[in-house]
Each structure stands twice: as C-alpha cells, then as structure tokens.
Amino acid sequence: MSVMRHLIGAAAQIEAIGYEGSIDVEEALGKAESILLRMRRGQRPWDFVPIRELLHRYFEETEIRPFEGEVIYSGFRALDDKLGGLRRSDMIVLAARPSLGKTSLALSIARNAAVNQKARVAIFSIEMSRDQLVQRMLSSEAGVDSHRLRLGQQSEAEGERLIEATGILSEAPIYIDDSPVLRVTEMKSKARQLNFERGIDLVIVDYLQLLRGNGRENRVQEITEISRSLKELARELNVPLIAVSQLSRAIEWRATHRPQLSDLRDSGSIEQDADVVIFISREDQYIQKDEWEKEHPDEAYPKGVADIIIA
Secondary structure (H helix, E strand, O other): OHHHHHHHHHHHHHHHHHOOOOOOHHHHHHHHHHHHHHHHOOOOOOOOOOHHHHHHHHHHHHHHOOOOOOEEOOOOHHHHHHHOOEEOOOEEEEEEOOOOOHHHHHHHHHHHHHHHHOOOEEEEEOOOOHHHHHHHHHHHHHOOOHHHHHHOOOOHHHHHHHHHHHHHHHOOOEEEEOOOOOEHHHHHHHHHHHHHHOOOOEEEEEOHHHOEOOOOOOHHHHHHHHHHHHHHHHHHHOOOEEEEEEEOOHHHHOOOOOOOHHHEOOOOHHHHHOOEEEEEEOHHHOOOHHHHHHHOOOOOOOOOOOEEEEO
16 A cells, blocks of 8 residues: 555656646656656655655665665775765766866776676766777776777787786676767666666766757756756766766966866856866876976976866
C-alpha cells in the first residue's frame, strides 16, 4: 500500500507539471521521467522526508557503495588534500582557455576514480568522439606519445605497455556518450537511464558551453539554464558532477593572466551554481622564454607546467 500511495503522489506531481503553461516540453518530460525513475528505484518522489530516514539511508549507502567513503578522489594528492575529494551532489567546474589540458585532467580523474575506487563514471563528450577519448586514455595509461600511437609507430616495449593498459581500462566502469549535438534535457535523461541500469558515481560533461538549452533564450539565458540543470542533476543523482568549461578571452587582455571567477564564459550563473571551481593556467602560453628570463632571472622557464587554481 505504501508504494501505491507514493505512486498516487507521483501521478499528482506529474499532473501538476502538465499544467505549467510556461514549461518547455523537453523539460516537462525530463521532470516526469525523473519522478518515475525515483519510484522504480524505491525512492519517494520529491517531498518531505523525516531526518531519521535520511540518516539511515546515509549510513546504508556508505556501506553499499562500490567505493569507500562518501567522496570520489581525483588521484592527485595535492588536489584531494585541498578539496577533501569530490563530494556527492557537488557541481565542480573545471575551467581554462582552449588547449590547456581541461579534457586531459577530467579524463585522468575519471580513470583514477574508476580504476582505483571502482567508481562508475559517465562521460558526456560533446567535443571529441569516443574513439579520440579512448586513444587519449590509452596513451596516458601506457605512457606512449599520442601522435605516435595514432600513426602506429610505437616500439615493441610500448606495444606491451599498450596491451597492459588495455587490460586495465577494459575493467574500468567508464561509460562514454559522444553525441555531437546534445540538449541538456536529453543528457539528463540519458544519465538517469544509465543510473537506473548500471548506477553512476561520477558524471563528467565536456564541455558545458557545447550543451544546448531549449533554444528559446539568448546565450546568457541558455547557459544559465544549462548550468542550473547540471547542478540539479548532481543533486538528483547524488553524485559529484564535473562540468568542463571554457574561459573568456578577457584573461588574455589583462596584465596578469591568472584566471578569475568573472572569466567564466557566457554567464555569471556558472559561478553561482558551482560548489567548486578549478582553473588550469599556464604561464608559457602568454610569455616567451626570453621575456620570462628577463623578468624572472632566478626561476626556470615553466615550459609545459600547469598551475591548478582552486577559486
């Protein structure tokens, strides 16, 4: 009878969604789908829950999760020490200018979580194909130059490392969706379905500005909708969500190139919705070696060195 009462409550919530005249059709379907999937997982629709039940669920989930504890660890000690790991329901924005390693860092975190903690990772790659992602992960895991890997020019020793890397990654519970055109409502639906079928412990979106909203707003409003939706998904699935994001060109026009929260591209809502913002910065992208040596005679030129900044 308890399940039937909850089903009646869910039906009432879905009915109320139908009467929201201003809501987008895709958003309405997504909300209804979320309510029904929660029912199928044995959870109540969104309503008041007594604290005793929440505490019981908290300790129960801590015991049955496929990884230890309440957090996902990035695998980078300094970052984990600073953040205390990636916490459930948090939206973590990983931002930088193009070609500074955003995707590489996100993939490394995915690999470390899946291999070291057996965490189930969902990756939505809108910019790159799944084949490109797998090639990057293989290159990193085996320590083989990605260009030589693409050309098939690896040595015998590298070939053996690639075989070993393939074995390691094959056992990692990583799921990749590389739809090149993806609305945020569709992405949320896919994430819910995967969570229902396999379970999810971490979501990665690469990258935020390539997602589409409902198409009826200007760009700032669209990014606001997307950012809010990603935060909602992190809360709904109760998992950390890493949203890779571009920084605006404003950073290149300043005397100091250290990223700021105001550099988050297209909307201030990203800063508001994020629980954690991580910037990647590289001095060698903005200053030549001879200029650096004049200004910093006692310091080595930071070629290929990236600074990780937690805002």
